[in-house]
Amino acid sequence: MLAQRIANPPATLQRAAIDDPRWTxxxxxxxxxTLFHHPAWVQALAEAYGYDPFLIIHADEDGNIVAGMPVLDVRSALRGRRRISLPFTDYCPPLARNAQRLTFFAEELNRWQIDAQSSIEVHGALPDIGGVDRVQVGFGHLLSLEQDPARLxxxxxxxxxxxxxxxxxxxxxxxxGxxxxxxxxxxxxxxxxxxxxxxxxxPRSFFDSLWRRVIEPGFGFVAFAYFGERPIAADLFLAWNGTLIGKFNASDRQFWSLRPNNLVVWAGIEWGCQNGYRxxxxxxxxxxxxxxRNFKMSWGSTEVPIFYSYLGGPAPSPLDGLASRVLTRVIQASPPVVCRVAGELLYRQCA
Structure with missing residues (x-):
């Protein structure tokens, strides 16, 4: 009976497949x-980390979705079982037709987690209702794009x-690329x-899935900076629905004096302007x-706080931050292979 309650939201909410055409x-x-709400991103995460993906939705009397969010059922040896929207994702708040629908969705979501005895972590700010622990986890930086990149x-x-x-x-x-x-x-x-x-x-399997589900189908690209024939910097962008997301920036530090990181960011901005992104x-x-933060604001972006919401369980404790600092020192002081092995063994458990 308990397993059935966990698997199914109350009648006001529904569980749906991640590729439900109504959601798309x-x-x-x-x-x-953004692309973080798209089935392509969710399926890339689920495929790489072995999580069960699904949607929690609220539909009107005609069956049309009016509010909802994608979810992954995460089982971690470190933090137990939780439903997260979404792990390893910067920001993925629920979507709704209007503020009233969003508040109703949040209230029903809170009732669901109480009934199911399962905590929920939302990477976004839920409305101010009882039972939600909202914590600021960082900052976002948003830059408005224009049709003419030269003007920007x-x-x-x-x-x-x-x-x-x-x-x-x-x-x-x-x-x-x-x-x-x-x-x-x-x-x-x-x-x-x-x-x-x-x-x-x-894990390498994540990037294999990311390429297959997101990059190759046209939901993103990588901007490379080359010095001769050598790639020395790269920025991976996710692109959909008018929003371009800079997800992964990487570079070879011996070429930093050439400022390749600035060049690949500008390449993404220029592409966004030319392709009608806002x-x-x-x-x-x-x-x-x-x-x-200073680097991102130097591009003229607007800084906004990012909040995560926790229902039925506390936000991560300060101990998580201490463990992270210890791991940082170990990786930096160890041979390069340790960084990859640590990811293959531990990354899935850190959601």
Whole structure:
């Protein structure tokens, strides 16, 4: 009986398959929907980490979705079983036709987790209702795009414009990639960057799924900066529904003097302007990431706080942060293979 209660939301909410065509139609009608709400992203996560994906939705009398969110059923040896929308995802709040629908959805979601005895973690701010623990986890940075990239370029901070021009004078070139062959050079740069930061590398299976589900079908691309024939920086962008998301930025530190990171960010911005996108989301920055926050704001972005919401269970404790700092020192002081092995063994458990 308990298993049945956990599996099925109350009558006001429904559980649906992640590829339900009603959901695809609904999110396409929502200007705030991003690729993080799209089945392609959810399926990439589920396939790589072995989580069960589904939707929690509220439908009207005609069966049309009026509110909902994608969810992964996460079972972790470190933190137990939780439903998360979505793990390893910067920001994925529920979507609704209007504020009233959103509040109703949040209230019913809270009732569901109480009945099912299962905690829910939402990577977004739920309405201010009882039983929700909202915690600021970092900052987002949003840049409004224009049809004319030259006009946007003229509004950038003088240092940003100077560094982009420097990259081009030094002979760096840009190439946008979406093919399977582009995975390997991106992965090498990403591996170097993760080790330098002292954080585990995502399993290779995640990037295999990401390429197959997202990049190759046209929901994103990688902007590479080349010095001669050598790729020295890359920025992986997710692109859908008018919002461009800078998800993974990677570079070879020995070429930092050429400013390749600025060049690949600008390549993504330029592509977004030329393809009718209205917004660049630079991704989540931790609350203590002052240097990265300054870099993102130097592009003229607007800084906004990011909140996560927890129902039926507490937010992560400070101990999680202490463990993270210890792991950082170990990875940075160890051979490169440790970064990859740590990711293969531990990453799935860190959701």
């Amino acid at each position: 139609a609904f999110i396409a009608s929502q200007p705030d929907a 370029f003229s509004r950038l901070h003088p240092n940003i414009r100077r560094w982009i021009r420097k990259s081009l004078r030094e002979g760096l070139t840009v190439r946008l 979406t093919s399977p062959a582009d995975l390997e050079p991106f992965y090498r740069l990403h591996w170097q960057t993760r080790r330098r930061l002292g954080v585990p590398l995502q 917004l660049l989301d630079f991704g989540k920055t931790d609350r203590h990431g002052g240097g990265l």
